[in-house]
């Protein structure tokens with residue numbers, strides 16, 4: 001299994017990052033191995049009745065990286081390229097993210113290999129419920145709490161909540177986060193990740209002495225995270241000049257109107273064809289000059305090929321794992337790009353998920369303003385702590401963020417003993 005995981009390029013990348021951090025922290029061999037490998041890797045075959053009468057068998061995964069600091073936490077992804085190595089890498093990143101943010105969770109991630117754009121809503125419902133049913137013995141509010149990720153949203157969470165609650169014989173809102181507000185989801189959860197990205201961008205601009213008003217941005221990806229990052233950066237007075245997604249890329253030097261873009265995407269399914277912008281090449285848009293570049297799609301899009309040609313001052317990693325290790329080395333060597341690493345940059349989502357879980361456990365609810373204010377306080381604290389750590393240790397923000405996360409996990413494992 002170790003070899004199989006290491007053969008996957010995304011897991012190889014997460015493991016490579018971990019090894020670098022473990023060397024930096026001087027972790028002894030026993031704790032190093034225990035931190036690196038996932039505790040549980042679950043694979044499910046999921047037979048589903050399709051609308052045309054066929055039965056199709058999908059594959060689903062859940063990786064629970066470790067349970068030493070509390071239940072595992074992390075999203076469930078629907079994407080045609082999902083595989084166990086990618087899910088294991090994403091689970092490992094969730095670990096360091098939760099630990100960096102001081103959340104009482106280990107990392108988890110799930111995925112179903114499927115193309116949601118080719119499935120009807122009824123097929124998606126049957127697939128989601130089938131997965132929820134198969135995974136029920138392995139999850140729980142104190143064991144594993146799932147949430148949305150690429151290709152899933154509040155509706156998928158509602159189906160999981162309903163399936164789990166039906167099995168339990170009672171309503172169990174604390175089994176899942178990112179659910180609709182009427183099912184005791186949290187105010188502010190939908191926009192939390194994008195809001196957090198935009199907030200951290202303003203903090204980084206401040207550090208660089210650049211004004212937020214009129215600062216320019218380019219966003220790759222227009223899913224939940226990308227769309228709310230665009231909207232919130234615009235609300236903070238920035239100008240989003242370029243946006244891309246699977247349908248293509250668009251450019252408007254005066255800034256793209258986020259309300260109109262959201263309406264266009266709701267109607268057509270993608271950013272391509274938006275009237276108030278010109279089409280441009282999706283690879284080229286990453287290389288245009290801007291203050292802030294926000295990769296908000298999938299892993300490994302900033303590579304050693306495009307990293308030397310980036311023309312941004314800030315790289316805000318809204319996606320998980322968007323920058324390969326060789327690209328990281330190029331960015332470090334260049335020294336002119338302020339990196340907001342993924343485990344901090346997109347931590348707004350899981351932080352508000354934590355707030356949602358806490359509200360559910362207490363049968364209490366906070367207002368959106370309360371939620372977003374608490375989120376900003378937590379992100380700001382983590383951001384300032386990270387910069388202080390990097391200053392003390394003379395290291396970059398990638399290494400600093402991962403080291404902070406890994407160190408806290410390693411300490412817990414050492415203190416608890418061999419079992420967790």
Ligand code: GLU
Nearest residue numbers: 074075147149349350353
């Ligand atoms: N899928 C999101 C992430 O990658 C959120 C996870 C959660 O809220 O548990 O951080």
